Structures are given as structure tokens and as C-alpha cells.
Amino acid sequence: MRAVVCSNADLEVVERPEPVPRHGQVRIKVLRCGICGSDLHARHGIDAWADIAARAGYDRLARSADELVLGHEFCGEVAEHGPGCRRGSPAGTPVVALPLLRGAHGVDTTGLSVHAPGAYAEQTLVEESLMMPVPNGLAPETAALTEPMAVAWHAVRRGEVGRRTVAIVIGCGPIGLAVILLLKAKGVRAVVASDYSPARRALASACGADVVLDPAHGSPYTAVRRRGHLEDIPAALELAVGTREKLERLPFGWWHAWRLGEALGAAPRHPVIFECVGMPGVIDSIIDGAPLFSRVVVVGVCVGVDRITPAMAINKEIDLRFVLGYTPLEFRDTLQMLADGDVDPSPLITGTVGLDGVETAFTMLGNPETHAKILIDPQSTAVSPAPA
Numbered sequence: 001m002r003a004v005v006c007s008n009a010d011l012e013v014v015e016r017p018e019p020v021p022r023h024g025q026v027r028i029k030v031l032r033c034g035i036c037g038s039d040l041h042a043r044h045g046i047d048a049w050a051d052i053a054a055r056a057g058y059d060r061l062a063r064s065a066d067e068l069v070l071g072h073e074f075c076g077e078v079a080e081h082g083p084g085c086r087r088g089s090p091a092g093t094p095v096v097a098l099p100l101l102r103g104a105h106g107v108d109t110t111g112l113s114v115h116a117p118g119a120y121a122e123q124t125l126v127e128e129s130l131m132m133p134v135p136n137g138l139a140p141e142t143a144a145l146t147e148p149m150a151v152a153w154h155a156v157r158r159g160e161v162g163r164r165t166v167a168i169v170i171g172c173g174p175i176g177l178a179v180i181l182l183l184k185a186k187g188v189r190a191v192v193a194s195d196y197s198p199a200r201r202a203l204a205s206a207c208g209a210d211v212v213l214d215p216a217h218g219s220p221y222t223a224v225r226r227r228g229h230l231e232d233i234p235a236a237l238e239l240a241v242g243t244r245e246k247l248e249r250l251p252f253g254w255w256h257a258w259r260l261g262e263a264l265g266a267a268p269r270h271p272v273i274f275e276c277v278g279m280p281g282v283i284d285s286i287i288d289g290a291p292l293f294s295r296v297v298v299v300g301v302c303v304g305v306d307r308i309t310p311a312m313a314i315n316k317e318i319d320l321r322f323v324l325g326y327t328p329l330e331f332r333d334t335l336q337m338l339a340d341g342d343v344d345p346s347p348l349i350t351g352t353v354g355l356d357g358v359e360t361a362f363t364m365l366g367n368p369e370t371h372a373k374i375l376i377d378p379q380s381t382a383v384s385p386a387p388a
């Protein structure tokens with residue numbers, strides 16, 4: 001079969017043997033595979049990433065000199081069952097799967113480890129237990145977005161965003177856009193999106209963001225003033241003392257009323273801010289600009305060392321959360337949302353290439369003005385991203 005191999009930052013289309021499914025695994029024919037921002041990063045910076053993963057106990061992420069087949073956002077068609085499969089989905093069934101593969105040494109990350117070659121190829125392997133049939137005749141290009149949309153769904157869930165919460169999305173690349181789509185699908189009324197790129201801002205609008213702005217010309221945090229957020233320390237002190245003064249007028253102990261208020265969920269109103277950039281300095285700029293008590297969900301992956309000012313985060317009691325991946329349930333629910341039409345990710349897809357066009361697609365994805373998500377169709381001969 002044909003596959004794109006990444007080694008020492010070179011991308012090359014090569015012939016490789018068809019993968020053989022082991023116990024409980026299924027070989028699938030790849031229909032579409034998304035090019036992820038982390039693939040672009042892996043091409044040049046996977047060693048730093050592999051070092052960090054090893055420190056967290058996973059030492060089988062690929063190294064730059066390895067021959068790695070990337071691709072973890074895919075949709076395929078069942079081709080062959082390995083031994084011990086339950087065979088719930090017969091050959092030819094369109095499927096998606098979590099990009100994890102059980103090997104001799106444990107579970108590996110598909111498309112980021114040489115032990116689990118990814119879907120920049122005509123064929124790849126999946127675990128039958130992590131494979132799900134694509135419902136409702138959903139198109140493969142949409143189904144292939146289940147994985148990145150599940151990342152965004154996990155982030156939105158970790159943000160504990162209510163419909164009346166103001167959500168602010170910093171960075172409108174594919175993940176920021178996916179977060180916007182899922183916030184709107186969840187019924188969040190006020191979604192603010194911020195990006196320096198005019199093309200990305202246009203996509204944010206297409207994905208349903210209510211307020212879209214250029215951070216060079218306005219602050220995403222002042223765009224949500226007069227929502228009852230506490231802008232500064234005097235406002236927080238005023239709230240504490242003022243509330244205490246009001247409760248003083250009650251004929252019973254003020255602490256009973258305060259405790260009841262807390263039990264009913266009364267708390268200072270605050271936005272939830274999604275960091276979807278992943279560059280040094282972004283988290284600190286959010287801490288600096290955000291209203292008090294803001295919750296910050298870090299989705300963008302900054303692999304290098306970054307600096308923050310803890311005292312500023314303390315002054316504002318910023319709630320900083322980091323997110324990774326999704327659960328199998330979140331993946332399944334995301335697929336169902338796509339199949340039910342609750343969320344339409346089509347604005348994200350800006351082009352499709354064949355395996356021979358992957359190198360060009362990587363180059364073009366470096367410019368936010370031209371593309372957001374490019375899909376690979378291994379059967380296509382397109383060497384430059386054609387409109388989807």
C-alpha cells in the first residue's frame with residue numbers, strides 16, 4: 001500500500017506492506033484523514049514532545065529519525081478483521097475509531113508512534129473495541145472530523161460552560177473553530193472569538209461566534225463588559241463588603257443566608273476562556289486581561305517553556321485548567337452530534353489532497369489566510385488542496 005512517511009522532517013510517499021490486524025484489531029481502508037496542527041508540529045519538533053511524554057511515562061512516541069506514518073483523525077471502511085474480533089461491523093462498513101492501538105508493550109498513540117502507524121496511508125489498523133460505525137450515512141469527510149471535534153467537546157465539557165456563561169475563544173485555528181461550533185451546539189448564547197487573521201475571523205463567524213474581533217484593535221474581555229463580571233480588585237472588595245452589609249439587615253445570622261446562597265450556586269459571574277493558540281505568552285496575556293474569577297481552559301499545545309505571573313492569577317483567582325484528548329464516551333457522543341446534524345463542521349474543511357499532495361498541504365497550512373483543515377483522500381490524485 002502507499003503511505004506518507006515522515007522522517008527527519010522529510011515527507012515521502014512510499015510503498016509499505018499492508019498492515020496485519022492482531023488480536024481484536026481491524027484493518028481499515030482509509031477514506032479520509034485530517035491533517036492536524038499537531039502533525040505539523042510533529043514533523044519538526046517531535047523530539048521535544050517525545051521527551052515530555054517520556055517524563056510522563058510514555059516513552060514510545062516517535063523520534064525525528066524514525067519512519068513515522070502520521071494521521072490520527074480518520075474515517076475508513078472495514079477491510080479485514082483480526083483474530084478474536086466480534087465482527088459487529090462487516091467488511092465495507094464505514095467507521096471511525098479512537099486513535100489508540102494495543103501492542104506488545106501496551107497502548108500506543110496512532111499516528112504519533114512507530115508502533116501504531118497512522119492514516120496518512122491507504123490502510124491502517126484500529127482496535128475493534130474503539131471502532132464505531134458511522135451512523136446516518138454521514139459523509140466520510142465529516143466523519144473524519146470526529147476526532148478533532150471530540151477534542152473540542154472535551155474542552156467545552158471541562159469548561160463547565162452554562163448557556164448563560166460568556167465563552168471567549170482565543171485563537172480561531174481548527175480547534176478554536178471546533179470549540180466555537182460545540183459551544184453554539186450546546187446553546188451557549190454569547191460566544192466571543194478573537195484572532196489576528198481576517199480569514200480565521202470569517203470562519204469564526206461562519207461557525208456561529210456572536211462577537212468576532214481582531215485583538216490588535218479590541219480586547220475580547222472588554223467585548224463582554226456589563227455582563228456582571230468583576231473587572232478589578234475594587235469591584236471584588238465592593239462585592240464582598242456590600243453583600244455582607246446587605247445581609248446585616250436580615251433578622252437571622254448572615255452566615256445562614258451566605259451558606260444557603262453558596263449551596264444554591266451563587267458566585268461571582270465569570271467568563272470561560274478557551275486558549276486555542278498554544279504559543280508562549282498567550283496564557284499570561286489571558287491572565288492579564290481576563291476578568292476576576294475567570295476559568296481558563298488551555299487547549300492549545302505549547303511544547304516549550306512558558307512564563308506566567310502567578311501573583312496576577314492569584315489577584316484574580318483565575319481557575320486554570322488543562323485538557324487532553326477525550327473519553328471514548330465523548331468521542332461517541334461527538335460522532336452522534338455530527339450524524340444528527342446538531343453541529344456542522346463543514347466551514348472548517350478548506351481543501352482535500354491525495355497522498356502526493358501532503359507536503360504541499362503542510363506548507364499551505366502554515367498560512368492561516370488560505371486554509372484551516374485539509375483532508376487527505378488516499379484515492380485522490382490531487383497534489384494541491386482542491387476545495388472539498
Ligand SMILES: [Zn+2]
Nearest residue numbers: 036037038148
Ligand atoms: Zn489532532
